[in-house]
Amino acid sequence: MFAPAMKSFLRNRGTSLTMVVLILFATSLAQGAISYTMTLGALRGLLPSDVSLFGKGLIVLRFGLVTALSILWLFKLKRALFQLIILVNAWFTLGLLGQTSGLIATLFGSGSPAVRTLLLDVGLMAVSNILIFSIWYWIIDPPGVEEVTRAGEPWDFLFPQRGSSLPHYESWSPLYADYLFVAFTTSFAFSPTDVLPLTRRAKLLMLLQAAISVVSLTAIAGSAINILAGGK
Numbered sequence: 118m119f120a121p122a123m124k125s126f127l128r129n130r131g132t133s134l135t136m137v138v139l140i141l142f143a144t145s146l147a148q149g150a151i152s153y154t155m156t157l158g159a160l161r162g163l164l165p166s167d168v169s170l171f172g173k174g175l176i177v178l179r180f181g182l183v184t185a186l187s188i189l190w191l192f193k194l195k196r197a198l199f200q201l202i203i204l205v206n207a208w209f210t211l212g213l214l215g216q217t218s219g220l221i222a223t224l225f226g227s228g229s230p231a232v233r234t235l236l237l238d239v240g241l242m243a244v245s246n247i248l249i250f251s252i253w254y255w256i257i258d259p260p261g262v263e264e265v266t267r268a269g270e271p272w273d274f275l276f277p278q279r280g281s282s283l284p285h286y287e288s289w290s291p292l293y294a295d296y297l298f299v300a301f302t303t304s305f306a307f308s309p310t311d312v313l314p315l316t317r318r319a320k321l322l323m324l325l326q327a328a329i330s331v332v333s334l335t336a337i338a339g340s341a342i343n344i345l346a347g348g349k
Contacts, residue, residue, distance in 0.1 A: 131195055137202055138190050144209055145183045149176050151216055182208060239336045243304065246333065250326040251300035255293055257318060273319040274299065274312050304330040 182205045189198040225233045258274050259267035272279060278289040295312075302310040307327040314320045 138186050141205055142183050145179050148212055239333050243333045246329050247300045247304050251297040253322050254296040254299055273316045275315050276312050303327055
């Protein structure tokens with residue numbers, strides 16, 4: 118008797134909307150529990166005071182927004198709930214960017230000048246790695262950078278839009294943003310994701326980029342562990 122009533126209760130409020138509210142609630146708990154942004158967090162002393170205060174303010178607002186979501190969901194105000202979902206998710210995104218900045222500030226503020234310089238250098242290497250290889254991928258893959266026709270040349274990369282007939286993508290052609298995405302995902306996944314290399318030169322370039330990225334990210338992780346362990 119209880120189960121059908123609960124199903125009807127949830128169905129009346131929209132299954133998808135209910136799922137989104139639950140996910141946002143879980144996100145709020147996850148972001149609110151990040152140690153260095155909490156008043157009682159184990160790493161609270163590592164964060165600069167001004168950034169820490171901002172993080173605490175986010176916690177209060179975050180739970181207020183989740184409460185508002187719950188009220189709108191409970192009273193089946195679906196239109197207002199959907200609009201608030203967009204607002205809350207945008208705010209959580211800004212909060213995540215702020216926490217990422219706080220993490221960087223924590224790492225830079227906790228180590229010696231040599232370690233801070235190393236972290237900065239590794240970050241700049243990672244950015245350079247993505248930008249350099251995005252240009253390489255754009256150059257080698259037709260139609261490429263030059264304003265000349267390369268229709269007779271084989272593709273170097275198989276984008277999903279090229280691999281099958283998709284509605285509204287009949288005349289699609291990759292631009293720089295597409296190769297930037299390929300370079301970014303290769304840098305962090307260490308392998309192809311949705312775009313497959315077709316030629317040997319494309320595979321070798323991706324191999325080289327992934328190898329550089331492994332070294333760079335290993336240096337970041339090693340430095341972070343060394344900082345938190347109290348190494349100099």
